[in-house]
Amino acid sequence: MTETKSTCCYCGVGCGVIIEHEAGHITGVRGDPQHPANFGRLCTKGATLHLSAAPETLAARALHPELRSGRGEARQRVGWDTALDTAAERFAAIIAEHGPDAVAVYGAGQLLTEDYYVFNKLVKGLIGTNNLDTNSRLCMSSAVAGYKLSLGADAPPCSYADIAHTSALFITGSNTAFAHPIAFRRVEEARKARPDMKLVVIDPRRTDTAEAADLHLALLPGTDIALYNAMLHVMLWEGWVDRGYIEAHTEGFDALKKIVREYTPAMAGSICGLDRKAIEEAAQIFATSPATLSMYCQGLNQYSFGTHNNSALINLHLATGQIGRPGAGPFSLTGQPNAMGGREVGGLANLLSAHRDMANPAHRAEVAALWGVPDVPATPGKSAVELFRALKSGEVKAVWIACTNPAQSLPDQALVHEALQAAEFVIVQEAFGHTETCAYADLLLPATTWGEKDGTVTNSERAISRVRAAVPAPGEARHDWAIVVDFARRLGARLGEAELAARMFPYASPEEIWNEHRESTRGRDLDITGLSYALLETAGPQQWPFPEGASAGKVRLYEDGVFPTPGGRARFVATEHRITAESPSARFPLHLNSGRLRDQWHGMSRTGLVARLYSHESEPMLHMHKDDMARRQLADGDLVKVKSRRGDVMLKVLESATLRAGQCFVPMHWGANATGGLGINVLLPADFDPYSKQPELKHAAVQVEKYTDGKALVAMRRSEVGTDGRLHPNPLELMQRLRHWLPHFPYASLTLAGRAAPVVVLKARGDDLAPALLEALDRELSLDDPTRVLSYQDSRKSVAKRALVEGDSLAAVRLAGETKAAEWLADMMVQGHSAAAVRTWLLAPLTQPPAGQAARGKVICNCFDVAEDDILAAFRGGETLDALQTRTKCGTNCGSCVPELKRLQHGVTS
Numbered sequence: 065m066t067e068t069k070s071t072c073c074y075c076g077v078g079c080g081v082i083i084e085h086e087a088g089h090i091t092g093v094r095g096d097p098q099h100p101a102n103f104g105r106l107c108t109k110g111a112t113l114h115l116s117a118a119p120e121t122l123a124a125r126a127l128h129p130e131l132r133s134g135r136g137e138a139r140q141r142v143g144w145d146t147a148l149d150t151a152a153e154r155f156a157a158i159i160a161e162h163g164p165d166a167v168a169v170y171g172a173g174q175l176l177t178e179d180y181y182v183f184n185k186l187v188k189g190l191i192g193t194n195n196l197d198t199n200s201r202l203c204m205s206s207a208v209a210g211y212k213l214s215l216g217a218d219a220p221p222c223s224y225a226d227i228a229h230t231s232a233l234f235i236t237g238s239n240t241a242f243a244h245p246i247a248f249r250r251v252e253e254a255r256k257a258r259p260d261m262k263l264v265v266i267d268p269r270r271t272d273t274a275e276a277a278d279l280h281l282a283l284l285p286g287t288d289i290a291l292y293n294a295m296l297h298v299m300l301w302e303g304w305v306d307r308g309y310i311e312a313h314t315e316g317f318d319a320l321k322k323i324v325r326e327y328t329p330a331m332a333g334s335i336c337g338l339d340r341k342a343i344e345e346a347a348q349i350f351a352t353s354p355a356t357l358s359m360y361c362q363g364l365n366q367y368s369f370g371t372h373n374n375s376a377l378i379n380l381h382l383a384t385g386q387i388g389r390p391g392a393g394p395f396s397l398t399g400q401p402n403a404m405g406g407r408e409v410g411g412l413a414n415l416l417s418a419h420r421d422m423a424n425p426a427h428r429a430e431v432a433a434l435w436g437v438p439d440v441p442a443t444p445g446k447s448a449v450e451l452f453r454a455l456k457s458g459e460v461k462a463v464w465i466a467c468t469n470p471a472q473s474l475p476d477q478a479l480v481h482e483a484l485q486a487a488e489f490v491i492v493q494e495a496f497g498h499t500e501t502c503a504y505a506d507l508l509l510p511a512t513t514w515g516e517k518d519g520t521v522t523n524s525e526r527a528i529s530r531v532r533a534a535v536p537a538p539g540e541a542r543h544d545w546a547i548v549v550d551f552a553r554r555l556g557a558r559l560g561e562a563e564l565a566a567r568m569f570p571y572a573s574p575e576e577i578w579n580e581h582r583e584s585t586r587g588r589d590l591d592i593t594g595l596s597y598a599l600l601e602t603a604g605p606q607q608w609p610f611p612e613g614a615s616a617g618k619v620r621l622y623e624d625g626v627f628p629t630p631g632g633r634a635r636f637v638a639t640e641h642r643i644t645a646e647s648p649s650a651r652f653p654l655h656l657n658s659g660r661l662r663d664q665w666h667g668m669s670r671t672g673l674v675a676r677l678y679s680h681e682s683e684p685m686l687h688m689h690k691d692d693m694a695r696r697q698l699a700d701g702d703l704v705k706v707k708s709r710r711g712d713v714m715l716k717v718l719e720s721a722t723l724r725a726g727q728c729f730v731p732m733h734w735g736a737n738a739t740g741g742l743g744i745n746v747l748l749p750a751d752f753d754p755y756s757k758q759p760e761l762k763h764a765a766v767q768v769e770k771y772t773d774g775k776a777l778v779a780m781r782r783s784e785v786g787t788d789g790r791l792h793p794n795p796l797e798l799m800q801r802l803r804h805w806l807p808h809f810p811y812a813s814l815t816l817a818g819r820a821a822p823v824v825v826l827k828a829r830g831d832d833l834a835p836a837l838l839e840a841l842d843r844e845l846s847l848d849d850p851t852r853v854l855s856y857q858d859s860r861k862s863v864a865k866r867a868l869v870e871g872d873s874l875a876a877v878r879l880a881g882e883t884k885a886a887e888w889l890a891d892m893m894v895q896g897h898s899a900a901a902v903r904t905w906l907l908a909p910l911t912q913p914p915a916g917q918a919a920r921g922k923v924i925c926n927c928f929d930v931a932e933d934d935i936l937a938a939f940r941g942g943e944t945l946d947a948l949q950t951r952t953k954c955g956t957n958c959g960s961c962v963p964e965l966k967r968l969q970h971g972v973t974s
């Protein structure tokens with residue numbers, strides 16, 4: 065076995081991993097004990113990375129270039145030369161006819177810095193348009209705009225180490241326990257070490273993060289500015305602001321002071337739906353603690369006033385001098401593994417390399433000189449939402465989408481699907497071939513991914529880490545940067561700039577690209593001229609800035625109180641409460657909030673391949689308050705139609721004590737490929753913040769109605785590990801085939817269950833389960849051979865059951881009409897119970913599971929497979945958490961479930 069050090073490809077915590085591999089296959093993964101982001105730990109997602117690269121996952125990979133010869137035709141496999149020549153020809157033709165602004169690239173914060181750098185240079189340097197935007201627009205652009213507005217540069221001033229130094233931690237708009245689990249482990253540790261440290265959580269939901277807090281402010285969605293202004297009001301009234309700091313290091317305080325005079329705790333309390341006293345208490349903790357740190361994420365960024373959400377919070381740090389000291393400062397948590405690197409190379413439609421400003425002619429000239437081109441364009445390009453609107457209108461004709469899945473993740477999916485349909489030429493550069501966006505690709509370019517790639521990423525705390533390849537590329541997949549470089553030379557030739565393109569894109573390795581990027585940072589706030597691949601190799605990850613001659617990076621910025629603004633002073637921003645793009649109305653009476661689950665990553669192209677990552681939450685459920693459910697006569701598991709002004713989606717409903725009445729929540733992960741319809745994001749509006757252009761993904765007004773039409777259907781197939789060590793049938797191949805069925809049903813959910821022997825589960829509800837449809841489905845599941853299949857049919861009651869027994873175990877089941885026993889049967893299949901145990905049930909007109917038998921409920925501890933029902937039973941029986949952990953080991957490995965274990969214990973004992 066060989067080991068290769070790399071970085072986790074999921075969240076912005078940026079944990080170091082050690083990849084174990086043998087004969088070109090990844091066999092295991094563990095945390096890198098030397099990596100400063102995680103010191104050896106991994107969360108549920110990181111710890112299962114090797115499973116996402118298991119042999120059967122090849123079935124889900126894009127392995128060869130594929131080209132569609134004409135509209136409506138199926139794509140055919142082609143060689144790389146044909147693929148890239150066609151791409152270059154189409155781009156060149158469109159540029160010649162309509163100008164460079166008629167083409168665009170849409171990338172992602174999951175590309176490596178080197179990939180990002182060449183995409184940016186291609187678009188802004190060679191093609192000559194600023195139409196290069198990325199999914200960071202949906203993610204961090206309000207944080208970027210907020211930092212620049214308030215502090216002068218897009219630089220998070222803090223480090224993870226500050227968590228251990230702070231005496232008051234404010235977590236706002238972030239479910240750190242789910243979304244940045246290893247950072248949350250540090251919070252737990254810090255509180256254990258210093259029990260007097262205060263944790264204040266600001267979130268409309270009582271998340272596991274909020275459950276851990278000393279003070280939870282469950283504000284109404286979109287009311288953060290009113291809250292922070294009121295906190296400042298209290299600080300002024302009580303004399304808690306730091307006049308010395310304000311005088312010496314800031315400007316603009318008077319204008320803000322005038323505004324916050326109006327924001328009394330009582331007035332803000334009514335906007336935010338909070339008790340006046342809670343606001344005062346929060347203000348006191350923030351202002352009077354020796355060191356206050358705030359960590360924040362999408363609950364602030366994803367609003368149509370996201371930039372001011374950020375600045376209103378930073379105002380508090382400036383007013384109290386809680387910045388530039390150990391344990392103090394505004395710390396924006398980055399979402400993706402390299403959202404930071406993307407920002408560093410200027411990878412957005414309004415940014416230029418190394419934090420330069422597009423509007424600044426001197427900055428443009430510097431970039432042009434670095435790249436050896438006469439100039440770079442001055443007008444900002446199209447931001448994400450604007451780009452898709454322009455594709456729909458025909459203003460932009462061709463788009464190259466790389467490392468992101470906009471047909472799942474952008475708001476207003478109806479618009480996105482129309483835009484991709486309307487586009488003249490769509491290139492999709494993907495590692496996995498089954499995403500919603502791949503369906504629209506005229507040209508599909510297979511990319512390498514985690515475990516195969518080489519380069520660098522920057523995490524939330526400005527630390528640059530190496531990403532290393534452990535295994536070779538599968539099929540004909542190529543590295544993202546290499547595809548861009550090859551394309552750029554071919555495009556250059558067609559634009560009559562062959563020589564220029566060859567000069568601009570001479571790279572033979574990611575290191576050469578990185579060295580050029582490094583040079584672009586010379587003298588800038590993020591100067592990394594003192595770093596090299598060799599140093600990262602020998603000394604491990606390093607934080608920026610790290611200029612030539614330095615011996616270490618900076619742990620903390622602005623310690624001297626000097627800010628990168630023209631006058632060196634930080635700026636107070638006059639922030640006012642604004643209302644969300646949509647307000648609830650009689651027709652759409654509920655607030656809809658959306659966000660992350662613990663074990664899934666975005667559109668699930670990778671986490672969705674790993675059966676055990678569905679065991680915490682197996683399908684997208686609409687989380688709702690019990691009063692709102694009662695009003696609609698809803699019970700857990702009922703099907704509802706959730707409708708906004710843009711479209712609707714059918715989901716199961718789940719009562720949740722985490723929400724206040726009038727609000728509901730839906731996980732963001734499920735797109736058209738895993739549910740019926742266009743997925744969750746058909747509901748969300750495309751309205752965006754005027755400064756950051758980040759869309760309001762945290763809020764829509766919706767109506768919820770019970771849905772009882774049609775007939776229920778459940779189809780399941782178990783895979784076994786064969787003598788060759790492979791799964792038979794390959795569950796991921798089966799999932800691919802079953803995906804084609806989803807559009808037949810108004811409600812559908814396609815998931816995996818189990819662990820070593822996974823079960824593919826399709827649940828659906830159809831208006832008409834026609835015999836022909838059932839027959840075809842039975843063929844997919846090997847339920848069509850009457851000699852091997854157990855079958856019960858009762859047409860009067862419209863109950864139909866079918867099961868396949870292989871050896872002694874239940875290998876496949878299909879229920880139509882009545883499906884109440886589905887969970888129980890799925891459990892029987894997952895546990896590998898003998899088929900004899902269900903034979904009587906199958907062959908009788910029974911619909912409910914046998915008395916006393918039920919499914920064991922969601923799995924809380926993923927590492928040791930411990931389910932909720934067993935945990936609750938233990939607590940009810942008086943077992944302590946320690947005893948439970950000794951007995952079952954739950955929560956003792958990655959720790960991701962510890963917050964939930966504590967909440968369950970609290971629920972039973974209080």
Ligand SMILES: Nc1nc2c(c(=O)[nH]1)N[C@H]1C(S)=C(S)[C@@H](COP(=O)(O)OP(=O)(O)OC[C@H]3O[C@@H](n4cnc5c(=O)[nH]c(N)nc54)[C@H](O)[C@@H]3O)O[C@H]1N2
Binds near residue numbers: 244362364657665
């Ligand atoms: N497991 C998992 N982890 C991830 C990801 C993933 O897909 N899965 N994705 C990564 C990425 S790219 C990102 S950007 C991060 C996102 O990380 P987070 O932002 O922490 O995650 P979310 O669940 O999107 O939203 C955070 C919280 O904002 C709250 N919120 C909603 N409205 C408001 C409001 O008006 N005010 C306040 N104060 N809070 C509000 C929501 O209730 C939610 O609990 O996660 C990263 N980590």
Ligand SMILES: Nc1nc2c(c(=O)[nH]1)N[C@H]1C(S)=C(S)[C@@H](COP(=O)(O)OP(=O)(O)OC[C@H]3O[C@@H](n4cnc5c(=O)[nH]c(N)nc54)[C@H](O)[C@@H]3O)O[C@H]1N2
Binds near residue numbers: 474
């Ligand atoms: N409702 C709602 N919607 C949201 C959000 C929300 O909170 N609520 N959050 C938003 C946020 S913060 C984000 S960041 C976005 C994320 O949205 P997306 O960017 O669409 O999310 P992913 O599914 O991670 O897409 C990354 C794609 O890149 C592919 N890929 C992986 N590795 C590689 C590689 O090395 N090279 C290439 N070429 N491809 C690769 C993956 O298979 C995957 O399909 O979603 C946004 N959408």
Ligand code: SF4
Binds near residue numbers: 072073106
């Ligand atoms: S916290 Fe989890 S998902 Fe994030 S980098 Fe670490 S292991 Fe990966």
Ligand SMILES: [Mo]
Binds near residue numbers: 202203204399400
């Ligand atoms: Mo994100």
